[in-house]
Amino acid sequence: MTPLIDIKGVRYAYDTATGKLPVLERLDISVSQGGFVAVVGPSGCGKSTLTRLISGLIRPDEGEVWLHGEQVTSPKPTVGMAFQNPVLLEWRSILKNVLLPLEIVPTKLSRTDQEARARDLLALVGLDGFEDKRPSELSGGMRQRASLCRALIHQPEVLILDEPFGALDAFTREDLWQIMHRIKAKEPFTGVLITHDLREAIYLADQVVVLSGRPARTQYVMDLDPNRPRDLDHLYTSEAAEQLGVLRHQIEIAQGRALANHASPSGGSTVVQPAVSETVP
Numbered sequence: 001m002t003p004l005i006d007i008k009g010v011r012y013a014y015d016t017a018t019g020k021l022p023v024l025e026r027l028d029i030s031v032s033q034g035g036f037v038a039v040v041g042p043s044g045c046g047k048s049t050l051t052r053l054i055s056g057l058i059r060p061d062e063g064e065v066w067l068h069g070e071q072v073t074s075p076k077p078t079v080g081m082a083f084q085n086p087v088l089l090e091w092r093s094i095l096k097n098v099l100l101p102l103e104i105v106p107t108k109l110s111r112t113d114q115e116a117r118a119r120d121l122l123a124l125v126g127l128d129g130f131e132d133k134r135p136s137e138l139s140g141g142m143r144q145r146a147s148l149c150r151a152l153i154h155q156p157e158v159l160i161l162d163e164p165f166g167a168l169d170a171f172t173r174e175d176l177w178q179i180m181h182r183i184k185a186k187e188p189f190t191g192v193l194i195t196h197d198l199r200e201a202i203y204l205a206d207q208v209v210v211l212s213g214r215p216a217r218t219q220y221v222m223d224l225d226p227n228r229p230r231d232l233d234h235l236y237t238s239e240a241a242e243q244l245g246v247l248r249h250q251i252e253i254a255q256g257r258a259l260a261n262h263a264s265p266s267g268g269s270t271v272v273q274p275a276v277s278e279t280v281p
């Protein structure tokens with residue numbers, strides 16, 4: 001089956017005052033329709049650059065990016081994005097903030113249906129009753145939930161989440177993971193999650209791609225069972241501990257702190273991870 005997102009042999013370099021800065025090199029990632037990939041890697045390796053390539057904001061120097069069988073050569077309205085900083089407009093209500101993309105992206109929905117969809121999405125993330133509030137009246141976690149609704153309002157084929165939960169406290173973040181999972185069960189998007197949190201990656205995604213240090217290439221791909229239990233307790237099982245160990249080891253290789261031919265330190269280990277986030281520096 002043709003993947004919905006197909007990134008083939010992509011190279012990208014920024015022009016800087018001191019010359020070219022190669023950021024991505026020989027990058028290959030493919031995500032099937034309805035799939036959810038998490039991309040992890042050392043800080044500054046090019047993860048956000050990858051999101052700009054998928055959404056068509058920039059074009060690769062070499063290689064190709066395909067979305068749903070079409071080569072991406074310009075910004076794509078079929079992509080929704082949510083970032084670490086939700087940037088909601090204070091002079092608009094939460095409902096009107098969620099509806100904002102429909103003022104830019106063409107839609108077949110009537111005004112009534114647009115509003116009904118916005119209200120349904122807000123209810124799905126537990127924000128029913130907050131439609132008429134202003135962003136400053138909501139907590140950080142609630143603003144992030146509203147921003148997820150805004151990213152989804154136009155029914156994008158692809159939802160890109162660029163460290164959307166990075167600024168939240170650990171408990172709020174875990175709440176958001178569960179909400180995200182609920183959203184994924186209802187909305188048919190294909191997801192790309194950029195994260196520094198390995199637990200978040202294995203909780204939300206069905207595939208984790210580890211990028212090497214800059215210039216980044218696809219270093220390692222871990223496929224996860226899409227039917228595994230998605231309760232938080234699962235993150236404390238020996239299976240999850242082993243997956244986290246393998247990913248952490250891959251990150252150390254990407255950072256140049258471990259050798260690629262060393263056995264994973266976690267191989268088959270049953271050590272249960274501590275109740276803190278596994279974050280990539």
Ligand SMILES: Nc1ncnc2c1ncn2[C@@H]1O[C@H](COP(=O)(O)OP(=O)(O)OP(=O)(O)O)[C@@H](O)[C@H]1O
Pocket residue numbers: 014015016021023042043044045046047048049050
């Ligand atoms: N517009 C730009 N012009 C020049 N260099 C840039 C530009 N945007 C990003 N860079 C550089 O490209 C490299 C990759 O940046 P990018 O933001 O894609 O990395 P990242 O993996 O998302 O980083 P982090 O994990 O810290 O969020 C960095 O060295 C960054 O400084």
